[in-house]
């Protein structure tokens with residue numbers, strides 16, 4: 001039996017996400033707190049959770065469905081995300097491409113797909129992610145670094161170290 | 171005008187030109203270079219490196235340039251806006267900036283901030299491109315070529331930034347490289363792969379200290395400060411010392427190189443050996459850095 005998830009009227013369906021990468025896509029979109037923090041903070045106090053969310057700019061307003069590890073003709077297995085009331089900015093799409101290079105964005109308006117586009121990892125990633133190297137000058141002088149893709153890995157323009165795409169996001 | 175930030179930015183013809191011009195500089199070390207007179211080089215050393223600093227200052231002065239040295243030893247203020255401000259101020263004074271800073275990528279970032287050419291004199295664990303050029307120049311000077319030579323890189327290859335850049339450069343110039351490192355201190359696999367892919371470099375690896383067959387043996391020190399166990403570090407260092415007996419197994423014309431300063435990886439009694447080449451290698455620093463300054467300040 002296929003998993004049933006309700007349709008959305010307005011928002012985005014992100015299809016062809018690499019299996020098990022869906023949760024990281026939600027982190028990229030700041031729709032869930034990063035895995036290093038407890039996702040469900042309401043138990044402590046609403047106030048603390050809200051404060052934490054606002055410093056991380058976590059957006060808790062949307063209804064989200066995350067389908068994990070379902071069969072796919074294209075990919076064998078995949079994740080699917082449905083996010084109500086949220087569209088994806090180009091910068092976010094590039095960042096999603098880091099961990100899910102085959103992802104497809106479907107913009108939904110009035111319950112219909114009005115636009116489809118595949119994410120693409122650009123040859124040069126600018127101001128998308130910080131350099132994971134703590135000794136890198138970009139960590140002191142810039143908000144994010146610049147990376148060039150090199151056989152599926154990314155080299156920081158400044159410290160010249162190579163990173164996996166995952167290291168940049170997670 | 172051009173920056174010199176990383177060996178990765180340099181194409182082979184550019185390096186060949188630099189080596190050629192270094193040769194001319196060495197021949198005419200004591201003649202005056204009028205076109206550089208009145209030019210000012212600023213040396214910004216945010217971490218101490220006396221040898222490199224002196225070498226750059228000498229190179230600039232041999233070209234007839236004036237030098238504005240800036241040394242900074244107070245690490246607590248080496249951060250944030252003050253660095254950017256310092257760079258901008260000095261950029262307003264000088265025709266070229268020579269920068270050494272512990273943060274990786276600092277030279278490239280400085281080049282973005284400054285209008286005048288920036289020369290990287292070492293950016294933390296990342297690059298020290300003039301050292302690599304000096305190494306190539308010294309090898310070529312001693313052996314007349316680089317292509318086809320058997321070059322062994324020996325020691326703590328995991329931490330020595332000089333060795334990573336040199337491996338790429340040797341790959342580019344078609345030397346056959348043997349990487350000899352104690353277990354756990356091997357050269358980064360990514361750099362080995364890079365040299366193989368970009369240049370088709372011939373690279374073999376070994377854990378056994380052995381000089382047989384080498385035309386060039388390039389030794390770097392075991393960075394003891396990187397070890398949590400000083401006893402283990404001392405043991406490794408002892409097993410990787412270049413002792414006079416070991417040199418007996420070397421080819422007669424093998425040259426022994428070292429970026430200096432050497433601690434105990436090459437004992438002083440080796441200095442008198444005909445293989446010892448590290449002091450001549452160090453002397454190449456001035457002409458090579460003269461060539462680099464000329465490259466940085468060239469018109470157009």
Ligand SMILES: [Zn+2]
Nearest residue numbers: 131136156159
């Ligand atoms: Zn970096």
